[in-house]
Amino acid sequence: MKEKLELLKLLADETRLYILNILLREDSYVEKIACELSLTPATICYHLKKMESAGIVNCSRSQFYMIYSVNREIFDKPLYELIQKDEPVLDTEEKYKKEVLSHFFRYGKLTQLPTQRKKREIVLLEIANQFEQNRTYDEKEVNAIIHQYHEDHCTIRREMIAFGIMAREKETYWRV
Amino acid sequence: MKEKLELLKLLADETRLYILNILLREDSYVEKIACELSLTPATICYHLKKMESAGIVNCSRSQFYMIYSVNREIFDKPLYELIQKDEPVLDTEEKYKKEVLSHFFRYGKLTQLPTQRKKREIVLLEIANQFEQNRTYDEKEVNAIIHQYHEDHCTIRREMIAFGIMAREKETYWRV
DNA sequence: AGAATGATTAGAATTCTATCAAATCACTAT
DNA sequence: ATAGTGATTTGATAGAATTCTAATCATTCT
Numbered sequence: 001m002k003e004k005l006e007l008l009k010l011l012a013d014e015t016r017l018y019i020l021n022i023l024l025r026e027d028s029y030v031e032k033i034a035c036e037l038s039l040t041p042a043t044i045c046y047h048l049k050k051m052e053s054a055g056i057v058n059c060s061r062s063q064f065y066m067i068y069s070v071n072r073e074i075f076d077k078p079l080y081e082l083i084q085k086d087e088p089v090l091d092t093e094e095k096y097k098k099e100v101l102s103h104f105f106r107y108g109k110l111t112q113l114p115t116q117r118k119k120r121e122i123v124l125l126e127i128a129n130q131f132e133q134n135r136t137y138d139e140k141e142v143n144a145i146i147h148q149y150h151e152d153h154c155t156i157r158r159e160m161i162a163f164g165i166m167a168r169e170k171e172t173y174w175r176v
Numbered sequence: 177m178k179e180k181l182e183l184l185k186l187l188a189d190e191t192r193l194y195i196l197n198i199l200l201r202e203d204s205y206v207e208k209i210a211c212e213l214s215l216t217p218a219t220i221c222y223h224l225k226k227m228e229s230a231g232i233v234n235c236s237r238s239q240f241y242m243i244y245s246v247n248r249e250i251f252d253k254p255l256y257e258l259i260q261k262d263e264p265v266l267d268t269e270e271k272y273k274k275e276v277l278s279h280f281f282r283y284g285k286l287t288q289l290p291t292q293r294k295k296r297e298i299v300l301l302e303i304a305n306q307f308e309q310n311r312t313y314d315e316k317e318v319n320a321i322i323h324q325y326h327e328d329h330c331t332i333r334r335e336m337i338a339f340g341i342m343a344r345e346k347e348t349y350w351r352v
Numbered sequence: 353a354g355a356a357t358g359a360t361t362a363g364a365a366t367t368c369t370a371t372c373a374a375a376t377c378a379c380t381a382t
Numbered sequence: 383a384t385a386g387t388g389a390t391t392t393g394a395t396a397g398a399a400t401t402c403t404a405a406t407c408a409t410t411c412t
Contacts, residue, residue, distance in 0.1 A: 217390090222390090225390080
C-alpha cells in the first residue's frame with residue numbers, strides 16, 4: 001500500500017507529468033527539460049530525483065549530461081491495482097461493533113441505551129450473549145441478568161423482544 | 177490533461193484510498209466510515225464530496241443515511257492513459273532552439289558565442305541561413321555577412337567550418 | 353592542474369491540503 | 383410540529399510539497 005501510494009503521489013503533480021511526457025517522447029537531460037518547461041534546473045532535478053528513487057525514471061551519465069529515461073513498465077498496471085490495499089481489509093462490521101460497544105459500555109455497565117437503531121441492536125445483542133441458547137428463563141432471571149448491565153431492565157427486556165433477539169411465551173423467555 | 181491530473185490527485189491521498197477500499201467492499205455511509213477510520217464525519221464528508229464531484233463515487237439517500245458507492249469503471253483504465261497529455265506535445269527541439277536563440281541574440285545581433293557545444297551549433301546554423309545553397313562566396317563576402325551579427329567574423333567563420341556547416345576550397349566558401 | 357559546465361543540495365518562501373470544532377442543513381420519526 | 387440524527391458547510395490551523403536562489407559537487411576539456 002505504501003509504495004502504491006507513493007507512486008500515485010508522484011504522478012499527481014502537473015510538473016512531473018510534463019516531465020514524464022517529455023521523457024516518453026525521448027530521453028533528455030535536466031537543463032534541456034528546464035528550458036522547455038521554463039523552470040529552473042534545480043526544480044527539474046528535484047522532481048527527477050524523486051521519481052528516480054521510486055523507480056519511475058532511470059538516469060545515466062553521458063559526457064556532460066545526465067540522461068534520464070522512463071521506466072515504461074511501471075505504467076502497464078491497471079489503475080485498480082494501484083488503489084487496492086495489499087493486506088485484506090479488517091472486517092468493517094466487527095470494527096464498527098467494537099467502536100459502538102466501547103462507546104456505550106463503561107466498566108462493564110451500559111451507560112445509555114443508544115437511540116440510533118443500528119447501535120441499539122448491537123448493544124442489545126451484546127447483552128443477549130449472557131443468555132444460553134436452548135433453555136428458558138423466567139422473568140425474574142431475565143431481569144437479574146439484564147440488571148448487571150443497566151438499571152432499567154424493563155425497557156431493555158422489552159426492546160430485546162421488539163428486536164426479535166429474545167422471545168416470550170406466557171411467563172417464560174428464551175434466546176432466539 | 178486537467179481531468180486526468182485531478183483524478184490522480186484525488187487518488188494520491190491515503191485517507192481517500194482507505195475510503196475507497198471500504199466502499200469497494202460494500203457501500204457505506206459517512207458516519208460508519210468515520211468510525212472505522214477514526215476520523216470525524218466532517219473529514220470523511222470532505223473527501224467523499226471531492227470524489228463525488230470528480231465522478232469517482234456516487235451517493236443516494238436511504239432513510240437516515242447517505243449511501244456512498246464507487247464508480248468502478250473509472251479504475252478500468254490502464255495507468256499510462258492517465259499520465260499522457262491529450263494534446264500532442266510541442267516539438268521539443270524547436271522550442272529549445274527558440275529559447276537558445278532568444279537568449280544569445282539581442283536586437284538581431286549575436287551577443288556572445290555560446291561555449292556550450294549544442295548551443296553554439298544552433299547559433300551558427302541560424303547565421304548560416306543567410307547563405308544561399310548552391311553558390312560560392314569569396315572570403316570578403318562571407319565576412320560581411322557574418323559581420324552583421326557579430327564583430328569577430330573570423331572566429332565565427334572558422335567555427336562554421338569546424339562544425340561542417342560551411343566548407344572552403346582555396347579562396348571560395350559555400351554552404352553545405 | 354584548472355577553468356567551465358551541468359547536476360545536485362541546502363535553505364527559505366509560498367502555496368496547497370487535510371483535519372477538526374462548531375454551526376447549520378435535511379430528513380425522519382414520534 | 384418538534385425533537386433527534388446524520389450530513390454538510392465554514393473558518394481556522396497545522397503540515398506538507400513545490401519552487402526559487404545560492405552554494406557546492408562532479409565531470410570534462412584545455
